[in-house]
Structure formats: C-alpha cells, structure tokens
C-alpha cells in the first residue's frame with residue numbers, strides 16, 4: 001500500500017512521483033520556524049518539533065539532499081533544531097547567505113548598513129509599543145511584535161519607520177509573521193534553493209514553508225517546473241499566513257503535519 005503524501009495538483013503529483021522514481025537525485029528542503037519548529041512568543045525559545053530529527057534521520061539516507069533554508073543564522077538553526085549530528089544535512093541560513101554542512105560553518109561579513117541599523121534602531125524604536133523586541137542575527141536585525149498587546153497594529157505602526165531605515169542603509173525589508181527584518185538584499189530562499197539544486201544536479205525538488213519569505217522558494221519551484229524539473233510546493237499551514245496555502249500542491253497542518261509528511265516520505269522511499 002502506498003503511503004506517500006497526497007497532492008491536490010497534477011504538477012504536485014508529478015513532483016512526488018519523480019521523487020519516488022529517483023529519490024537519490026531528489027532535493028527535499030524545509031523552512032525552520034513555523035515549518036520544522038512550532039511558533040513560540042520568544043524567538044530564542046524556538047526548538048524543532050520533537051518528531052523532526054528522528055524523521056529526518058530516516059529520510060536523509062534515502063534522498064540525494066536534505067536542506068533547511070531559513071531566515072535564522074545557520075548556527076542558530078542547527079542549535080535550535082538539534083541538527084548537529086544529522087549526517088548529510090545542509091543548513092542555509094540568513095536566506096541563503098550562510099551555509100552549514102558537516103559541522104563547517106560559512107558566514108560572510110555583513111555589509112556596513114547592518115552596523116548602522118544596529119546603532120540607529122534603539123532610537124527609532126524608543127516609542128514603540130511595549131513588547132516590541134529586536135533580534136540581532138549578525139547579518140540582519142529583526143523587529144518582532146508578537147509580544148505586543150496588539151501585534152498587527154504594532155507592526156503597521158513600525159512599518160514605514162523600518163522601511164525608511166532600510167532605504168537609508170541599503171538594506172531590504174523582509175516581512176514575516178509579526179516581524180519586519182532588515183537584511184542585506186540580493187539573496188532569497190528561491191535563489192538559494194535553485195543554486196543548491198543545480199550544485200547537486202537535482203532531478204526533482206520539494207520545499208516546505210509557512211511564511212512570506214518562503215514564497216521565493218515557491219517561485220523557484222514554479223520556474224524549475226517550466227524548465228522541466230518536477231517540483232512540489234508544501235505549505236505548513238497556519239491562521240497567520242494564507243498566501244502559501246493558495247499556491248501549494250500539498251497542505252499540512254503546521255509542524256506536526258510536516259513531521260507526518262517526512263515520515264510518510266520515508267515510509268514510501270524506504
């Protein structure tokens with residue numbers, strides 16, 4: 001009996017069939033927060049769902065490449081994920097600017113705009129609603145509003161200030177789930193996914209995500225399909241973001257659903 005995940009689109013079914021036919025040439029990618037890790041109020045407290053590492057340990061030897069592509073620093077994702085001992089896993093952090101593989105971490109120097117943002121943010125946020133907090137990620141700074149009394153209201157109040165600061169410092173604004181991030185432009189999860197797929201000669205690609213920053217990876221899968229490489233877009237669904245579910249081939253219920261998907265893939269490919 002087949003236990004493979006169900007696709008609601010023909011293209012998604014084709015992508016799953018291609019992964020099943022040649023798993024050792026397949027690339028399977030995951031976002032971290034909201035996909036492998038349940039959303040929590042404090043970003044520093046986020047941890048992978050307890051089922052993730054056991055499930056990835058089963059899947060990784062069966063497929064060509066397993067990658068986590070995240071807005072987090074790669075080292076943070078490895079630590080919070082408990083990924084350090086996962087053989088073969090690649091972690092691309094900061095939307096693809098950082099790479100961790102086999103215990104080796106590659107982190108570029110930040111552009112000067114990041115230091116300027118670090119220096120200016122405290123004044124800019126001086127009158128921000130209580131609960132607004134800054135996460136310093138080295139190559140980028142994220143302004144979180146989840147812990148404000150009215151997170152969406154706080155986010156909208158800050159948006160134009162953050163956008164003006166990004167403009168002045170040559171950075172880009174990356175919006176996400178109750179977060180506005182100031183980060184270097186010129187790289188996104190789609191470019192990162194495509195580059196790794198080309199490097200590994202992937203014959204099929206699956207990517208699972210939950211947030212707006214993951215849409216670039218969906219765009220990459222759409223482009224790969226047009227070029228003849230089958231792909232699958234998976235949505236880890238939530239009430240906070242609906243844009244991914246509208247475009248996904250497979251929709252699962254948050255990180256527990258993603259764990260179930262990984263287990264079903266491992267069952268099917270094993």
Ligand SMILES: O=P(O)(O)OC[C@H]1O[C@H](O[C@H]2O[C@H](CO)[C@@H](O)[C@H](O)[C@H]2O)[C@H](O)[C@@H](O)[C@@H]1O
Pocket residue numbers: 031032033034038039040041042043046069070071072135137142144146176177178179181211213
């Ligand atoms: O690409 P991702 O792995 O999804 O990272 C995107 C951002 O995720 C984190 O923030 C989100 O998760 C937090 C912990 O659950 C939550 O508190 C916050 O509201 C979410 O936006 C992370 O803190 C950011 O740095 C990432 O860019």
